[in-house]
Structure formats: C-alpha cells, structure tokens
Amino acid sequence: MSRYDSIIIGAGAAGLMCAITAAQRGKKILLLERSNKIGKKILMSGGGRCNFTNLFMQPENFLCQNPHFCKSALSQYTQWDFIALVEKHNIAYHEKTLGQLFCDDSSKDILNMFLAECKEAGVTIETNTTITGTTYRDNRYHVITETNQYISASLVVASGGLSIPSLGGSGYGYQLAKQFEHPCYETRAALVPFTFSDHHKPLFAELSGLSVNTDVTTINNISFREALLFTHRGLSGPAILQASSYWQSGEDIAINLLPNDNAEELLIKLKHNQAKSLLRTQLSHHLPKALTQQLETLWWPKSAERPLAEWNNKELKDIARKLNNWALRPAGTEGYRTAEVTIGGVNTDHLSSQTMESTIHKGLYFIGEVVDVTGHLGGFNFQWAWSSGYVAGMNV
Numbered sequence: 001m002s003r004y005d006s007i008i009i010g011a012g013a014a015g016l017m018c019a020i021t022a023a024q025r026g027k028k029i030l031l032l033e034r035s036n037k038i039g040k041k042i043l044m045s046g047g048g049r050c051n052f053t054n055l056f057m058q059p060e061n062f063l064c065q066n067p068h069f070c071k072s073a074l075s076q077y078t079q080w081d082f083i084a085l086v087e088k089h090n091i092a093y094h095e096k097t098l099g100q101l102f103c104d105d106s107s108k109d110i111l112n113m114f115l116a117e118c119k120e121a122g123v124t125i126e127t128n129t130t131i132t133g134t135t136y137r138d139n140r141y142h143v144i145t146e147t148n149q150y151i152s153a154s155l156v157v158a159s160g161g162l163s164i165p166s167l168g169g170s171g172y173g174y175q176l177a178k179q180f181e182h183p184c185y186e187t188r189a190a191l192v193p194f195t196f197s198d199h200h201k202p203l204f205a206e207l208s209g210l211s212v213n214t215d216v217t218t219i220n221n222i223s224f225r226e227a228l229l230f231t232h233r234g235l236s237g238p239a240i241l242q243a244s245s246y247w248q249s250g251e252d253i254a255i256n257l258l259p260n261d262n263a264e265e266l267l268i269k270l271k272h273n274q275a276k277s278l279l280r281t282q283l284s285h286h287l288p289k290a291l292t293q294q295l296e297t298l299w300w301p302k303s304a305e306r307p308l309a310e311w312n313n314k315e316l317k318d319i320a321r322k323l324n325n326w327a328l329r330p331a332g333t334e335g336y337r338t339a340e341v342t343i344g345g346v347n348t349d350h351l352s353s354q355t356m357e358s359t360i361h362k363g364l365y366f367i368g369e370v371v372d373v374t375g376h377l378g379g380f381n382f383q384w385a386w387s388s389g390y391v392a393g394m395n396v
C-alpha cells in the first residue's frame, strides 16, 4: 500500500497542471490515468497545434450556473502565467485570430512541457490504471486499482467530461461526485456540430466543405460572428460550435448570411442599379456561388429566371429577411462522439471557488471539465483546466 499527499484521477490538462503545482510545493503526488497515454486531448487539440489559451480572458467567456464561480481561479492563474510557462520551455507560438494562441509546431510541445515539469517535480504517473473503488476512512482517501492500493490525504477528480470517449471522455467524475453526495447538473454535448433531418439536410450536404462568414444567434440572443461550415450532416464551424453551447433541443437558431449588410437595402439598391440582372447573379457577388444556387432552389425557385426589375419590393424584403435572419431548427447535435466539451457537471454551489475543494467532503477536489464550467471556443477550456488545476494544486 503506497501513501501520497494527494492522488489525482485523470492525467489530462487539469490533472497535469494540478500535479506539477502541488509537487513543486513539495507534496508527494500520484497521477492515475486510465488510458495508455496521458494528455490525449492536448495532443489532438487545435488541429494538432493546441489552442492553449486566449489573450482576452473574461468571465463572460464561460458558461456556468454561477457566472461568478470561475473568476477566482482565472485570476489566481491567468493566461499570462500559462504563457510564461510556455515561454520558459521555449515553445514557439502565435496568435491565430481573436486572441487565440496556438503552438507554431505541435501540441506535443505542450505535453512534453508537462512531462518535463512532472519529472522535475517528482510526480508519479501511472497509466493503464483501472480504478475499482474509492473510499474515505479515518480521514484518508483509499483508492483501489486492479493492481494496487493507495492512500492519500486528498483526492482530486480531474477525469474530464463525456466528450469523445476515444480520447478519454468518461462519466467517472460524475459517478464519484454522486458517491460522495456531491450534486451534479445534467450534462449535454457542447462545442458540437448541428445535425439536420429536414429538407435542409441534402442542401447542406451539397455544400459540404463550404465555409462562410456569418452571425449565428441563439434564441436567448447570444451571437457569434465567425465562420460557418456546411457538412454532410448539417452545420459546423466556429460560429455553430459556439452557438451549440447555448442551444437546447427543439430551439431555433438564426443565421445572418450577410452580417456586414442590411440585406433589404442591398436588394432594393440592386433592383434599381442592376434591373436586368438575376438575383442569383447579383447575390453571388456577396455569397459563394454554390450557396446562392442552393438558396435559389430553396427560396425563389419559380423566380429563378426573373430579372430583378420584375420583383416587387415585398418579395425582395422577404428574401432579405431570410438572408439576414435565416431561422433553422437543428434536429440535434453530433453528440459526445465529436463534441469538444461537456456542459454541466459538478455543481459549483458546493465547491470553494478559491481552492476547488468540496464544501461537502473535506479533501475532495474537482477540477477542469468535470466541473460545471464550460468555456467558449478559442483556448478558454484549456485555460479553465490550467487555472482550476493550479488553484487545487496550491491547496491540496
């Protein structure tokens, strides 16, 4: 039976940060990982270049039932702290867009950075570990695996959420929370593409691979101006992924295909200036041609060959309204299979925002994605993992 100051379950982003922080304080740390490799999501993230943080970190970039909860951890360990760590390891990086920082070379640089820090601080890492039981007796946590038994003064749950099971997504953290009578919010897939089953599906499939700049707005009036990508199953791209975090089944989304234009003014002007031209021809100066053709099939098939001069203003207004505010009802999302994150999870009402320790069970900590804190797309989720991991690491 081996004894540790703290056992951390899950060697992903949050668990690794917690481990190095606690070990640097002289704590004896055991990091238990179920899969054969640590940090699988770090490796796969940001298209292999890991969007590790964002320059413009604001509490508003996070969804949580308690919008204030994330503030303390994010201010105790900021994006600048993580950038300093990256620079200490001479990792080259760049800002891609909207403050998003990516490695120049590979996500591997970030994982190697953690491996080096773990080695230097003396963290014990066990991979391929199946935990068969966790109990609390005599003020100690007892973790039993298929091959060993471990005892520690504190236990950190960093096992992530349900997203992408092949990359480690698991419900284990919620199960542990339940075991220790810690309430959880219902979970759902977020930062995930929408699927469609109505007449839009073949249209989107036809446009698969095409990307357009749009404004996507949810019914609670949250808007994202970013790229939208048509797919074989529906819609994806940053604007859609962001909107999916605010979307509930059965709700509409509104897409503004001309976010820089008042479509009504534009069409009326075109009618006067390009009277002999077709709507399709003129719109294709503002939208990709393939999209214009599909919109024509959908919205004005009978007027396809009618010159603009023959359209009345009401007809043009109707098309303009759709161009600026195309209401669509997704059938669903692609679910945890492709979702970048899981929304919901461990209820923050019973966690200290300063330390991430449970207020119900002494010495029990929850960090990273398992907690009901979900970031926007753009490096916010990793920053939450680093920040919450750090504050737990400073307190275990």
Ligand SMILES: Cc1cc2nc3c(=O)[nH]c(=O)nc-3n(C[C@H](O)[C@H](O)[C@H](O)COP(=O)(O)OP(=O)(O)OC[C@H]3O[C@@H](n4cnc5c(N)ncnc54)[C@H](O)[C@@H]3O)c2cc1C
Pocket (backbone or CB within 6 Å): 009, 010, 011, 012, 013, 014, 015, 032, 033, 034, 035, 038, 039, 040, 041, 042, 044, 045, 046, 047, 050, 051, 052, 053, 129, 131, 158, 159, 160, 161, 163, 164, 167, 168, 169, 170, 172, 173, 339, 340, 341, 367, 368, 369, 370, 378, 379, 380, 381, 382, 383, 385
């Ligand atoms: C494809 C993809 C790309 C992404 N890209 C970005 C990005 O560029 N920027 C960004 O900010 N966010 C990104 N994210 C989100 C980000 O990866 C997560 O928010 C972050 O990894 C959460 O950290 P975590 O440590 O809480 O969980 P994870 O990183 O998921 O780590 C949890 C770990 O716990 C292990 N585990 C689970 N159950 C057990 C168990 N029973 N016993 C032991 N170990 C267990 C898992 O195997 C895993 O290693 C991406 C996500 C995905 C899926």
